[in-house]
Amino acid sequence: MTGPAEHAEARQRLAAFLRGETGERLFRQPTGHPSSPTGFCFCDRGVLAMVWFCLKAGLLQLLLQLPFAGPKLWFLRRLGARIGRNVHLAPRAWIDPTFPELITIEDGVFVGMDARLLTHEYRIDEFRAGRIVLRRGCFVGGFAILACGVEVGEGATVAAGAVVGRDVPPGCTAIGNPARIVARGAAAEITVPEPPEAKA
Numbered sequence: 001m002t003g004p005a006e007h008a009e010a011r012q013r014l015a016a017f018l019r020g021e022t023g024e025r026l027f028r029q030p031t032g033h034p035s036s037p038t039g040f041c042f043c044d045r046g047v048l049a050m051v052w053f054c055l056k057a058g059l060l061q062l063l064l065q066l067p068f069a070g071p072k073l074w075f076l077r078r079l080g081a082r083i084g085r086n087v088h089l090a091p092r093a094w095i096d097p098t099f100p101e102l103i104t105i106e107d108g109v110f111v112g113m114d115a116r117l118l119t120h121e122y123r124i125d126e127f128r129a130g131r132i133v134l135r136r137g138c139f140v141g142g143f144a145i146l147a148c149g150v151e152v153g154e155g156a157t158v159a160a161g162a163v164v165g166r167d168v169p170p171g172c173t174a175i176g177n178p179a180r181i182v183a184r185g186a187a188a189e190i191t192v193p194e195p196p197e198a199k200a
């Protein structure tokens with residue numbers, strides 16, 4: 001059974017999870033039908049939370065349309081995402097505005113056009129929030145979808161349009177829907193170029 005008391009306790013666990021205190025990659029909580037308010041989503045946490053969410057999400061979506069990465073990376077970092085050097089998010093790469101603090105993108109990562117990084121999901125009777133970790137030098141193709149809780153390993157490739165619900169090991173390629181892992185041997189040596197300002 002799930003009810004208001006269970007949801008209140010779960011909201012505290014979710015807050016600890018979001019602060020990184022639980023050491024877990026995935027937060028799961030039975031909810032009953034998604035139409036019943038749980039407080040996990042901004043949409044059922046009152047007017048002020050809703051207004052803040054709409055402002056944050058609206059600005060993020062606007063910046064994510066841009067062809068250059070600087071402003072969107074700056075704003076994502078302000079929202080708590082961990083983002084390394086030489087990261088490129090192509091125009092319209094989409095980051096879930098619900099929990100951007102669950103995103104980690106290491107140095108030298110490229111995320112293609114219209115790729116989607118989801119940090120939460122409602123299932124018919126369960127709520128999930130999960131970290132997405134893109135390890136150094138990995139490549140996420142255009143229109144790919146990464147489900148919450150997924151890690152793409154160092155130097156790995158996610159093919160265009162792949163739907164990825166499981167980790168992609170380092171140096172491997174994930175192709176298709178649902179994505180299958182195609183081993184490409186050991187992770188190649190990855191050279192992440194210095195950003196221009198660091199060279200000067």
Ligand SMILES: CC(C)(COP(=O)(O)OP(=O)(O)OC[C@H]1O[C@@H](n2cnc3c(N)ncnc32)[C@H](O)[C@@H]1OP(=O)(O)O)[C@@H](O)C(=O)NCCC(=O)NCCS
Binds near residue numbers: 157
């Ligand atoms: C995954 C990818 C890197 C593979 O490139 P590759 O190593 O040259 O591989 P190939 O093109 O030789 O294809 C190998 C096999 O995978 C299949 N394949 C390749 N890409 C695929 C994709 N996106 N979805 C489904 N199958 C794919 C090919 O049909 C081929 O199948 P086969 O062995 O049965 O003939 C490339 O296809 C891709 O998706 N690139 C991403 C492009 C992109 O998103 N750019 C960013 C835009 S902003």
